[in-house]
Amino acid sequence: MNRSEKQTLLRIIITAIIFAVALPLHYMRLTSGSVDLLIFLVPYLLVGYEILWRALRNIARGQVFDENFLMSVATVGAFILGEYPEGVAVMLFYQIGELFQSYAVSKSRRNIAELMDIRPDYANIMRDGVLTQVNPDEVQVDDIITVKPGERIPLDGVVTEGFSSVDTSALTGEAAPRDVLPGENVISGCINQTGLLTVRVTKIFSESTVSKILELVENSAMKKSKSEKFITRFARYYTPAVVYAAVALAVLPPLLTGQDFSIWVNRALIFLVISCPCALVISVPLSFFGGIGGASKIGVLVKGTVHLEMLADTQIAVFDKTGTLTKGAFLVTSVNPQGTDKDTLLELAAYAEDYSNHPIAESIKKTYGKIIDKRIITKVEELPGYGVKAMVNGNEILAGNAKLMTKEGIPYDTTTAGHTVVHVAQNGHYRGYINIEDEIKGDARQAVADLKNVGIKNIVMLTGDNAATGRKVAANVGIDRVYTDLLPVDKVHIVEELMEAKSTGGRLVFVGDGINDAPVLARADVGVAMGGLGSDAAIEAADVVIMTDEPSKLAKVIQISQKTLTIVRQNIVFALGVKIIVMALGAMGLANMWAAVFADVGVSVLAILNAMRALNVKAYIKPDKAESALAVKPEYA
Amino acid sequence: MKVTVKVEKLDCASCASKLERAVCKMDGVTNVNVNFMTSKMTVETADAVADNVLENIKKHVKKIMPDVVLRTQGNIL
Numbered sequence: 065m066n067r068s069e070k071q072t073l074l075r076i077i078i079t080a081i082i083f084a085v086a087l088p089l090h091y092m093r094l095t096s097g098s099v100d101l102l103i104f105l106v107p108y109l110l111v112g113y114e115i116l117w118r119a120l121r122n123i124a125r126g127q128v129f130d131e132n133f134l135m136s137v138a139t140v141g142a143f144i145l146g147e148y149p150e151g152v153a154v155m156l157f158y159q160i161g162e163l164f165q166s167y168a169v170s171k172s173r174r175n176i177a178e179l180m181d182i183r184p185d186y187a188n189i190m191r192d193g194v195l196t197q198v199n200p201d202e203v204q205v206d207d208i209i210t211v212k213p214g215e216r217i218p219l220d221g222v223v224t225e226g227f228s229s230v231d232t233s234a235l236t237g238e239a240a241p242r243d244v245l246p247g248e249n250v251i252s253g254c255i256n257q258t259g260l261l262t263v264r265v266t267k268i269f270s271e272s273t274v275s276k277i278l279e280l281v282e283n284s285a286m287k288k289s290k291s292e293k294f295i296t297r298f299a300r301y302y303t304p305a306v307v308y309a310a311v312a313l314a315v316l317p318p319l320l321t322g323q324d325f326s327i328w329v330n331r332a333l334i335f336l337v338i339s340c341p342c343a344l345v346i347s348v349p350l351s352f353f354g355g356i357g358g359a360s361k362i363g364v365l366v367k368g369t370v371h372l373e374m375l376a377d378t379q380i381a382v383f384d385k386t387g388t389l390t391k392g393a394f395l396v397t398s399v400n401p402q403g404t405d406k407d408t409l410l411e412l413a414a415y416a417e418d419y420s421n422h423p424i425a426e427s428i429k430k431t432y433g434k435i436i437d438k439r440i441i442t443k444v445e446e447l448p449g450y451g452v453k454a455m456v457n458g459n460e461i462l463a464g465n466a467k468l469m470t471k472e473g474i475p476y477d478t479t480t481a482g483h484t485v486v487h488v489a490q491n492g493h494y495r496g497y498i499n500i501e502d503e504i505k506g507d508a509r510q511a512v513a514d515l516k517n518v519g520i521k522n523i524v525m526l527t528g529d530n531a532a533t534g535r536k537v538a539a540n541v542g543i544d545r546v547y548t549d550l551l552p553v554d555k556v557h558i559v560e561e562l563m564e565a566k567s568t569g570g571r572l573v574f575v576g577d578g579i580n581d582a583p584v585l586a587r588a589d590v591g592v593a594m595g596g597l598g599s600d601a602a603i604e605a606a607d608v609v610i611m612t613d614e615p616s617k618l619a620k621v622i623q624i625s626q627k628t629l630t631i632v633r634q635n636i637v638f639a640l641g642v643k644i645i646v647m648a649l650g651a652m653g654l655a656n657m658w659a660a661v662f663a664d665v666g667v668s669v670l671a672i673l674n675a676m677r678a679l680n681v682k683a684y685i686k687p688d689k690a691e692s693a694l695a696v697k698p699e700y701a
Numbered sequence: 702m703k704v705t706v707k708v709e710k711l712d713c714a715s716c717a718s719k720l721e722r723a724v725c726k727m728d729g730v731t732n733v734n735v736n737f738m739t740s741k742m743t744v745e746t747a748d749a750v751a752d753n754v755l756e757n758i759k760k761h762v763k764k765i766m767p768d769v770v771l772r773t774q775g776n777i778l
Contacts, residue, residue: 118768121767125764125765127765162712165712166712169712173739173740296718349737
């Protein structure tokens, strides 16, 4: 609680004490006349002078209808009618309600600030032989920094020395720490736990992961959701409407029926007290706020409340294949020699591909595993779109696709058509082929199963890859509808078709990561990008970013959004419902000022407490060690 | 030019939208977004008139919402 909040609390407590003393005195008729007025006027002014002052000031500026005005009229009216205790009570409880609201908002804001408090303040770097603390901005690529146990890793880099475990929870929501060895990547923002790490920096601070995340959060558009827009418009018309109704209630019935004015003015005042829309106006953003905060805790950044709202209505989920459901890294799945043995075939391929940077070449070399004697590789020719031709130990080795074999006139195994395969030939003789596949992410199947459990049966996979590979991956993860061999523009068309086909209430969610996914991400109702592997363009275009690259997080964030919307609806119905009932009772004379106050403040407090529930995501955090897609396998030097 | 202004003492969500609407109507302001949750207001203006517009915003906000404090880069606007 900050200073002004503490001061207000003090005033409230003093007022309550005086009030508690004054009440019995009043009801036992021990006081009378001006003494009676005084014992209530003092606490009233103590707790409410601010409100009265603000009401007057705002009227002077031309702004009449606000909470301050309502409360002032209601309480002054009560005093005029001789209902001193009621006047004090209304003001006292109103202030209590306001303080509570203010506290809840500050707390929620601090919560989100904490979640985002991943900014590192310094880096340890050797300068002139001494380990000095510098601003992370000053560190260059390839500089060597040291991260001591307990410190936050200030920049993205590769571990050169040291064994440790790293707490990635602030960025990924993973409670279990990640072990790191030399050769592994570490990202900024995580906390180094056990061992001393020496890291070679790969990205400057402004381009580091932590900077990107902070930028995402601070600059997100934050478009207002439908519920929020509704509430804002509602509040604008509601207040004047109720004031007029109150005036009518105070004036018309007495005029028409000849009854005493004071009865009806009393009821009108009760009306006014109840009319304050604060509970609604506060609880709706607070609930969404809780939902977004909750999503951050599990490593998913939702850029705006409107997206959270739409996620709750997801009807169809469309997944891109490469990089989203698969790791985007190639693996050798089988070595099929012809006229030689597996080891020789692999060796030939590895030597031929040695100088290539292509991911396929990388996977072949990795599988080969042995150190390559570059001295025996003499001539290397890379043929884009075909493969590679190299002279190894005097032998001409060809490694490439079917087109390369056809071009060189070498008969090859045609059963492999439609698959991703590297054919190898030595001195014009076919030596066999190596099967390459993109590894499916560990949680991909779970991702699809979870979505079905949440009620989303319509799941589609899109890929630019060939039909055989595409269908195989789809079958593996449990997706029935697959579209393969797609060009980027085809993906847009298919998503547009799917958008037409769905019902108006349901939403289409697209999950992707590549540069070419940006237009699709923009076209879908909700675009979800992979935060770690994904391209900057995709992250920029997306509405939701999964920092851990785990597709299984989609189902979880949908659950969070559904829970948040439920809470929002509960609050709206509850707040409006109670108010309308008490208003009706008040108009009929069946509710007094006390009831009105409790209904107003009580409703606010309950609505806020309910809204805080959205922050509770314990159900979605798995305590076991999940495979973080941010981990990259050690590179072979 | 986009300026992010920290908005203090913004305690109710309807005040946030009131602020947003008021600033939106001002001359020179091409876009404004008030984020109640992070207490930040982003104002977009044409480069040439930026300083003037900020001054005007400060005056106007002081008039209609005197409790609110605006800060840019740590200085009170």
